[in-house]
Amino acid sequence: MRVLVIGAGPAGMRCAESLAAAGMEVVLCGEEPALPYDRVALGRVLGGEAEPQALITHDAAQLRALGIAYRPAVRIAALDVMARRALTARDEAIGWDRAVLATGSEPIRLALPGAELPGVFVYRRIADVLAMRRHLVPGMRVAVIGGGLLGLEAAAALAGRGARVTVVHAAAWPMERQLDAGAGALLARGIASRCGLRFLMPTAAEAIEGEGAVRALRLADGTRLAAEMVVMAVGVRPNLALARQAGLACARGILVDEAMRTSAPGVLAIGECAEHRGVVCGLVAPALAMAETAAATIAGRADAYVPRPDAAVLKVAGIALFSAGEIAPPGTEAITLQDPGAGLYRRLWLRGGRLVGAVLHGATADAPFFLDLIATGREVAALRPMLAFGPAFQEAA
Secondary structure: OEEEEEOOOHHHHHHHHHHHHOOOEEEEEOOOOOOOEOHHHHHHHHOOOOOHHHHEOOOHHHHHHHOEEEEOOOOEEEEEOOOOEEEEOOOOEEEOOEEEEOOOEEEOOOOOOOOOOOOEEEOOOHHHHHHHHHHOOOOOEEEEEOOOHHHHHHHHHHHHOOOEEEEEOOOOOOOOOOOOHHHHHHHHHHHHHHHOOEEEOOOOEEEEEOOOOOOEEEEOOOOEEEOOEEEEOOOEEEOOHHHHHOOOOEOOOEEEOOOOEOOOOOEEEOHHHEEEOOEEOOOHHHHHHHHHHHHHHHOOOOOOOOOOOOEEEEEEOOEEEEEEEOOOOOOOEEEEEEEHHHOEEEEEEEEOOEEEEEEEEOOOOOHHHHHHHHHHOOEOHHHHHHHHHOHHHHHHO
16 A cells, blocks of 8 residues: 655654554655654754754664655645645655645744844744754844743753843743743743743734844834844644645644544544644644554554643753643632742642642652543542642552
8 A cells, every 4th residue: 555644744754654564655755855853852953952963863774674765855735635646846746545644833923024034033943943053143132932832942042052032922921821820930930040031921022123134023012122033933833735725624723533534535634734623732742643543544453543631741941841631720729839949839720529730840750640630530539638749648648
């Protein structure tokens, strides 16, 4: 069976590897000219801790040994579902029996006046990182728009290379989707002190000013923030252009069932471009799980993708964070454990005697314990007196 996997990110690579191991004839097309690489580690390259080759997960020899025909710098421009044929941007036809769309997401580029000026970047791919490295000089004033995970990662890396960085964020605290106000405030203070950067929150960018180059970022209140470089890290959106051209059913993402099948026979979708039960994933773990399910479906094995609660164990600027489940949801009770001097913070949310969400800041060793409680929905009323202290203290409850 000939399988065309479109997209060489983590999900596409995992699916291609599983399919090749099952004896399929696999063609893996990546739009970027690079070999498959670890996108999670881009901050190490931006910060100068590693060079691009250190991020490569599979070199050409390994891909050949796996039985994967890798086609870098190949953009699939059209998908003919009826003829089971793909057309590249260079008008080359590729036939397939099954196709897997792993087209991922594209960075949101704010439509600000001045966004086209040299010195304005997005943070998503290795090419973006290398372009920022070429532009940056020590002491340069940099404005990072967006205080989510990617924005903080970019800000810390640029500060580590000697830039004077200001993070402009629309919410009152960073990573507001993963953290509550308490953990967010601790994170902002910790990053500011460790990296020497500053935050402007809540505020919004209104325009990028300059002639021939970036000179300032104008904020919604009229303040002009001097900057010679602007990085937009305000989120991503699923890349649906190919799916829509092919006539696949889409909402926020490409609609898929439990087997990762789309609305078109023989076409599957996985990772950040796929939407399952109204949810578009933004983390690596569910994307890899989707990849395994798609490979099983193509191989004829019964399998179903079962989403787990959103969870992330992160390290931002050396600060350990864990976030899982529902964060500060309405109709819940909260348990808080905090040691400000040590920078430790835990907040748990319970509904009906069951744990539904958790945030840990500063120490995350107990993350698997809390994630299991959220995923299983186990009754925790009897554990409540010592619950925030983690599994080691449960016998005392």
